[in-house]
Amino acid sequence: MVCSQLEIKHYDDFQLTNFNTLRIKSTAKQFWMPDNYGEMISLFKKFKNETPIIIGNGSNILFSSKGIESPIIYTGNIKSSFILGNIIEVEAGIKAQRLSKLAYEKGLSGFEFLIGIPASLGGAIYMNAGAHGQTISDCLISAKIYDFSKNKTIILTKEELGFSYRHSILKEKPYILLSAKFELIKKQKAEIKARMDENLIFRKNRQPNLALPNAGSVFKNPNDCELSAGALIDKCGLRGFRIGDCEVYENHCNFIINKGNATSVDYTNIVFEIYSRVKEKFNVELTPEIIYIGKMTKDEEKKWKILLK
Numbered sequence: 001m002v003c004s005q006l007e008i009k010h011y012d013d014f015q016l017t018n019f020n021t022l023r024i025k026s027t028a029k030q031f032w033m034p035d036n037y038g039e040m041i042s043l044f045k046k047f048k049n050e051t052p053i054i055i056g057n058g059s060n061i062l063f064s065s066k067g068i069e070s071p072i073i074y075t076g077n078i079k080s081s082f083i084l085g086n087i088i089e090v091e092a093g094i095k096a097q098r099l100s101k102l103a104y105e106k107g108l109s110g111f112e113f114l115i116g117i118p119a120s121l122g123g124a125i126y127m128n129a130g131a132h133g134q135t136i137s138d139c140l141i142s143a144k145i146y147d148f149s150k151n152k153t154i155i156l157t158k159e160e161l162g163f164s165y166r167h168s169i170l171k172e173k174p175y176i177l178l179s180a181k182f183e184l185i186k187k188q189k190a191e192i193k194a195r196m197d198e199n200l201i202f203r204k205n206r207q208p209n210l211a212l213p214n215a216g217s218v219f220k221n222p223n224d225c226e227l228s229a230g231a232l233i234d235k236c237g238l239r240g241f242r243i244g245d246c247e248v249y250e251n252h253c254n255f256i257i258n259k260g261n262a263t264s265v266d267y268t269n270i271v272f273e274i275y276s277r278v279k280e281k282f283n284v285e286l287t288p289e290i291i292y293i294g295k296m297t298k299d300e301e302k303k304w305k306i307l308l309k
C-alpha cells in the first residue's frame with residue numbers, strides 16, 4: 001500500500017525478506033522509500049523525535065524475527081552521482097558495484113574492491129567496508145551527514161569521520177550519511193578492469209554468492225591472533241555446523257548461510273555457539289560484524305550483550 005502522507009512512498013506491516021541478504025523473515029511496522037534527497041530530509045524532520053532506522057542494501061544486518069517497531073527508511077532510490085575530473089560525489093543509496101563500474105568507465109582507480117561487495121554507499125561508509133587492500137575511506141574527502149542531535153545537515157572531513165577497521169563515527173552518533181565526495185586516481189582502464197576481475201574471481205572461489213543467503217563475514221578478524229576468524233572456526237571443527245536453519249558455509253567458515261527459514265534466534269544461537277567454542281579452544285573472543293535491528297528475545301539480549309562487550 002502507498003500512503004499519501006507527505007506523498008512519500010510508505011508501507012505498513014512491510015515484509016523485509018527482500019531487503020536483507022540473509023533473507024530473514026521479519027516485518028517493519030512502517031517502511032519508507034523516499035525517491036530523492038528532498039523527500040529523505042522531509043522524513044528526517046518528521047521523525048525528529050524518534051531517530052528512524054536507515055537501511056541501504058541490507059547486506060550487514062540481522063532483522064529481529066519478532067519484527068521492527070521503529071520506522072525504517074530505505075535509501076536505495078537516492079543514488080545520484082556527479083563526476084568532475086577525478087572528483088566523484090555520490091548519494092547514500094548508490095550500490096557499491098555501480099560505483100565501482102562508474103569509476104572504471106571514467107578511468108578512475110580506488111573503487112576496484114567494491115565490485116563484489118553487495119553494499120550501498122551509506123552502509124559501506126558506516127562499516128568502513130574494505131577488501132583486497134582497499135577501504136571506502138582511502139579516497140574519501142568529506143561526507144554530508146544529517147545530524148539527528150541538532151536536526152541539521154553538516155559536512156565532516158575524512159578525519160572527523162573517525163575511520164578504523166570496520167568502524168566509523170556513524171556507529172557512535174545519531175548521524176545519517178547523505179552523500180560523500182571522493183578523490184580518485186587516474187589510471188589506465190585496462191589496469192582498473194584487471195584488478196576488478198581479479199577481485200571477482202577471488203570472491204567466486206571462496207565466498208558464497210547471494211543465491212545462498214548470507215550477510216558476509218560473520219566475525220571481524222581478531223587483531224591479537226595470527227589466525228583469521230574463518231581459520232579459528234574451522235579448527236574448532238565447525239565447518240558445516242548447523243543450528244536451526246543457519247549453517248556454517250562449507251567453503252569458508254566465516255560465513256553463515258540461511259538454509260531456508262532461519263530466524264534471528266537461529267542466527268544468534270549459532271553465532272554465540274561459535275564464539276563460545278573459539279573462546280574455549282583458543283582463548284580468543286571474536287566480535288561479530290553484523291548489526292542487529294529490532295527487539296530481541298530475553299535470551300538473544302543476554303547473548304548479544306556478551307558478544308558485543
Ligand SMILES: Cc1cc2nc3c(=O)[nH]c(=O)nc-3n(C[C@H](O)[C@H](O)[C@H](O)COP(=O)(O)OP(=O)(O)OC[C@H]3O[C@@H](n4cnc5c(N)ncnc54)[C@H](O)[C@@H]3O)c2cc1C
Pocket residue numbers: 021053054055056057058059060061075092116117118119120121122123124125126127128129130131170175176177178207208209210214215216217291
Ligand atoms: C556476500 C557478501 C560479501 C561481503 N563482502 C564484504 C567485504 O568484502 N568487505 C566488507 O567490508 N563487507 C562485506 N560485506 C558486508 C556488507 O556488504 C558491508 O558491511 C556493507 O558495507 C553494508 O552495506 P549495506 O548498504 O548493505 O548496509 P546495511 O546492511 O543496509 O546497513 C548496515 C548498517 O549501516 C547503517 N546504514 C546504512 N546506510 C546508512 C546511511 N546512509 N547512513 C547511516 N547509516 C547507514 C545501517 O543502519 C546499519 O546499521 C559482504 C556482505 C555479503 C553479503
